[in-house]
Amino acid sequence: xxxxxxxxxxxxxxxxxxxxxxxxxxxxxxxxxxxxxxxxxxxxxxxxxxxxxxxxxxxxxxxxxxxxxxxxxxxxxxxxxxxxxxxxxxxxxxxxxxxxxxxxxxxxxxxxxxxxxxxxxxxxxxxxxxxxxxxxxxxxxxxxxxxxxxxxxxxxxxxxxxxxxxxxxxxxxxxxxxxxxxxxxxxxxxxxxxxxxxxxxxxxxxxxxxxxxxxxxxxxxxxxxxxxxxxxxxxxxxxxxxxxxxxxxxxxxxxxxxxxxxxxxxxxxxxxxxxxxxxxxxxxxxxxxxxxxxxxxxxxxxxxxxxxxxxxxxxxxxxxxxxxxx
Amino acid sequence: xxxxxxxxxxxxxxxxxxxxxxxxxxxxxxxxxxxxxxxxxxxxxxxxxxxxxxxxxxxxxxxxxxxxxxxxxxxxxxxxxxxxxxxxxxxxxxxxxxxxxxxxxxxxxxxxxxxxxxxxxxxxxxxxxxxxxxxxxxxxxxxxxxxxxxxxxxxxxxxxxxxxxxxxxxxxxxxxxxxxxxxxxxxxxxxxxxxxxxxxxxxxxxxxxxxxxxxxxxxxxxxxxxxxxxxxxxxxxxxxxxxxxxxxxxxxxxxxxxxxxxxxxxxxxxxxxxxxxxxxxxxxxxxxxxxxxxxxxxxxxxxxxxxxxxxxxxxxxxxxxxxxxxxxxxxxxxxxxxxxxxxxxxxxxxxxxxxxxxxxxxxxxxxxxxxxxxxxxxxxxxxxxxxxxxxxxxxxxxxxxxxxxxxxxxxxxxxxxxxxxxxxxxxxxxxxxxxxxxxxxxxxxxxxxxxxxxxxxxxxxxxxxxxxxxxxxxxxxxxxxxxxxxxxxxxxxxxxxxxxxxxxxxxxxxxxxxx
Numbered sequence: 001x002x003x004x005x006x007x008x009x010x011x012x013x014x015x016x017x018x019x020x021x022x023x024x025x026x027x028x029x030x031x032x033x034x035x036x037x038x039x040x041x042x043x044x045x046x047x048x049x050x051x052x053x054x055x056x057x058x059x060x061x062x063x064x065x066x067x068x069x070x071x072x073x074x075x076x077x078x079x080x081x082x083x084x085x086x087x088x089x090x091x092x093x094x095x096x097x098x099x100x101x102x103x104x105x106x107x108x109x110x111x112x113x114x115x116x117x118x119x120x121x122x123x124x125x126x127x128x129x130x131x132x133x134x135x136x137x138x139x140x141x142x143x144x145x146x147x148x149x150x151x152x153x154x155x156x157x158x159x160x161x162x163x164x165x166x167x168x169x170x171x172x173x174x175x176x177x178x179x180x181x182x183x184x185x186x187x188x189x190x191x192x193x194x195x196x197x198x199x200x201x202x203x204x205x206x207x208x209x210x211x212x213x214x215x216x217x218x219x220x221x222x223x224x225x226x227x228x229x230x231x232x233x234x235x236x237x238x239x240x241x242x243x244x245x246x247x248x249x250x251x252x253x254x255x256x257x258x259x260x261x262x263x264x265x266x267x268x269x270x271x272x273x274x275x276x277x278x279x280x281x282x283x284x285x286x287x288x289x290x291x292x293x294x295x296x297x298x299x300x301x302x303x304x305x306x307x308x309x310x311x312x313x314x315x316x317x318x319x320x321x322x323x324x325x326x
Numbered sequence: 327x328x329x330x331x332x333x334x335x336x337x338x339x340x341x342x343x344x345x346x347x348x349x350x351x352x353x354x355x356x357x358x359x360x361x362x363x364x365x366x367x368x369x370x371x372x373x374x375x376x377x378x379x380x381x382x383x384x385x386x387x388x389x390x391x392x393x394x395x396x397x398x399x400x401x402x403x404x405x406x407x408x409x410x411x412x413x414x415x416x417x418x419x420x421x422x423x424x425x426x427x428x429x430x431x432x433x434x435x436x437x438x439x440x441x442x443x444x445x446x447x448x449x450x451x452x453x454x455x456x457x458x459x460x461x462x463x464x465x466x467x468x469x470x471x472x473x474x475x476x477x478x479x480x481x482x483x484x485x486x487x488x489x490x491x492x493x494x495x496x497x498x499x500x501x502x503x504x505x506x507x508x509x510x511x512x513x514x515x516x517x518x519x520x521x522x523x524x525x526x527x528x529x530x531x532x533x534x535x536x537x538x539x540x541x542x543x544x545x546x547x548x549x550x551x552x553x554x555x556x557x558x559x560x561x562x563x564x565x566x567x568x569x570x571x572x573x574x575x576x577x578x579x580x581x582x583x584x585x586x587x588x589x590x591x592x593x594x595x596x597x598x599x600x601x602x603x604x605x606x607x608x609x610x611x612x613x614x615x616x617x618x619x620x621x622x623x624x625x626x627x628x629x630x631x632x633x634x635x636x637x638x639x640x641x642x643x644x645x646x647x648x649x650x651x652x653x654x655x656x657x658x659x660x661x662x663x664x665x666x667x668x669x670x671x672x673x674x675x676x677x678x679x680x681x682x683x684x685x686x687x688x689x690x691x692x693x694x695x696x697x698x699x700x701x702x703x704x705x706x707x708x709x710x711x712x713x714x715x716x717x718x719x720x721x722x723x724x725x726x727x728x729x730x731x732x733x734x735x736x737x738x739x740x741x742x743x744x745x746x747x748x749x750x751x752x753x754x755x756x757x758x759x760x761x762x763x764x765x766x767x768x769x770x771x772x773x774x775x776x777x778x779x780x781x782x783x784x785x786x787x788x789x790x791x792x793x794x795x796x797x798x799x800x801x802x803x804x805x806x807x808x809x810x811x812x813x814x815x816x817x818x819x820x821x822x823x824x825x826x827x828x829x830x831x832x833x834x835x836x837x838x839x840x841x
Contacts, residue, residue, distance in 0.1 A: 181439065
């Protein structure tokens with residue numbers, strides 16, 4: 001039985017991202033003045049999950065061999081919207097959350113409709129829709145401000161049983177509610193198949209369009225979860241252009257770090273999550289080693305390059321090894 | 327149970343692509359529990375027929391009935407639903423997914439809306455076993471499998487869909503002999519289980535072994551149906567002959583073949599399983615044709631000369647001297663002076679959105695520039711010459727080349743290479759999809775270039791062109807040169823017989839077949 005071998009081959013990218021993250025996080029916490037404490041983990045997790053949600057969103061689209069340059073802007077838009085709506089009594093807050101998530105879903109669905117039915121290239125279509133989404137965000141919040149239901153915010157950014165960061169639990173819940181069903185559904189498989197070879201998928205009667213549409217729409221939803229969390233984290237809405245763009249670019253970096261192929265058809269959102277967490281830890285590492293924050297972009301670039309070449313190398317080696325055993 | 331009522335019937339099916347008619351009132355009926363072979367030469371309409379059956383292409387007219395009820399298929403999925411499953415020549419597997427994922431891809435088993443992996447695994451294992459390919463691991467990724475294994479997965483995938491009619495289009499072309507034997511066993515078992523099988527192959531021995539019924543296609547029509555074994559190979563060739571001759575060819579010069587050193591020579595070229603010990607020579611002023619059925623290594627041979635293939639064994643000689651051609655850039659180099667007119671002008675020949683002018687000068691830019699700066703005046707002169715020589719019809723030199731007609735686009739591809747005044751010209755089916763008028767101009771041009779001293783190697787899927795244009799024709803089969811036809815030997819009968827690799831002497835049954 002060499003089933004595990006195939007499983008390993010399939011999960012290689014994810015495991016590599018996990019490995020990189022663990023190594024970096026261990027170095028970080030062991031050099032942190034406070035060490036591996038619940039507090040340190042909570043702060044890291046709150047920062048990390050923001051990019052993790054956006055990276056998950058990016059993964060869905062990248063799997064279909066597309067790219068979504070609007071995820072950062074959906075993230076920003078939903079942050080601004082949440083700073084208006086997620087407030088007040090329990091019922092009001094609940095409706096606010098639903099409205100924010102629904103908006104993200106709608107933004108993603110619009111992207112999908114334009115790319116699939118309008119037959120525009122994803123890169124162009126999402127640059128355009130991203131600008132529109134940011135424009136709406138700016139109208140909602142010309143200046144940073146607003147507020148959020150602080151009880152909910154504190155609960156979701158705090159700790160469970162005093163040790164486990166609540167944000168990680170939410171991340172896990174989103175993985176279980178959105179990613180796992182999608183990746184195992186017929187639509188999810190259609191998204192993978194379309195990304196790997198759209199023609200073969202068509203010839204096999206796969207529902208390509210519905211699969212791709214679902215991927216884009218769910219990407220919008222996941223970006224909105226990220227936007228919601230940003231609001232819980234900052235208590236305000238801020239239509240910050242630079243931040244939205246940075247999240248878009250970092251999400252692509254995280255996806256690549258997580259072993260998701262930009263050519264489509266391969267990879268997992270779990271990998272992208274670890275990619276995102278690893279990418280975030282770079283900044284923290286610079287902090288504990290007393291580097292000037294100015295070094296951060298340079299280091300992030302170098303780590304990304306190393307990780308990508310490592311991934312390619314591992315792929316090459318194991319492929320040879322598979323030939324040995326087949 | 328003699329299958330008196332046909333399971334599936336096609337009546338009066340016609341399909342045109344632009345001005346070309348691929349099918350003309352074609353008829354076919356298929357019965358359960360039998361293997362039906364479809365024969366025909368290149369372009370006889372076999373592929374289009376299958377595509378219509380499998381829902382890939384919608385016919386212009388005609389009707390199809392299944393179990394006596396009229397059916398239409400809007401997509402491959404609709405045809406699958408009705409029980410018609412096709413194994414295409416171009417593989418329809420998704421490379422990044424596993425074997426099991428691919429086998430159930432059209433209709434995965436689900437539980438609570440999610441794909442049931444255990445059930446999927448079971449279905450895949452069953453299907454692989456039924457196809458006689460239990461050695462393939464269901465979790466392996468398709469992209470990691472060699473071509474022959476992928477072909478077996480393709481067959482397993484078709485079986486998993488529980489077809490009533492299974493179409494195999496050259497499905498054995500990539501298989502090893504062991505696999506072919508296994509597949510034959512599988513197909514015979516399926517026949518006994520009551521399936522209708524449609525088998526398209528150019529391998530006469532396979533058809534002889536498998537088929538119950540044969541139908542021959544020619545010019546988009548079914549010209550004969552007969553029970554297998556009731557006609558000799560020669561009679562089958564006779565049925566396939568009879569293309570309509572509509573082209574006018576320039577006269578061939580009378581040559582004395584005791585020419586000097588050949589300009590282009592190949593000695594024992596082999597490459598993977600696509601080229602097998604090919605040796606040939608092309609002299610100055612000679613037009614040498616490459617014949618045979620489509621996909622027998624002709625393209626690879628041209629690519630081998632042009633420096634595209636890696637890991638080639640054997641020798642290429644230019645003017646009698648061995649050369650190593652490492653890339654297309656090296657092939658076009660002055661010492662070699664080779665040009666390749668590619669098959670797919672849209673991807674390999676032209677940059678469609680760029681202008682006619684830019685496209686024309688690409689291959690010759692190094693000759694037209696000094697220190698990296700293009701000499702615009704010289705470029706213009708040369709372009710004017712070429713547009714005049716080839717009579718390229720364009721509204722201007724600065725419009726996108728994509729706006730020209732197919733024939734004129736092809737002229738631009740040819741002109742682009744002629745700007746380098748090549749000594750060796752390789753043509754890969756250059757007249758596919760272009761109009762008759764332009765074709766004739768190209769024939770004239772080819773002869774003119776040869777008369778001016780060029781060595782021309784010309785692959786065509788149109789036998790008529792090979793007969794009309796070539797001084798010699800080499801017929802390829804399975805990557806090897808099976809026959810060389812010189813001068814008056816180049817006849818449609820000889821071309822078809824050798825393309826099918828039918829051995830034995832030419833039986834002089836009817837010489838008058840060439841209309």
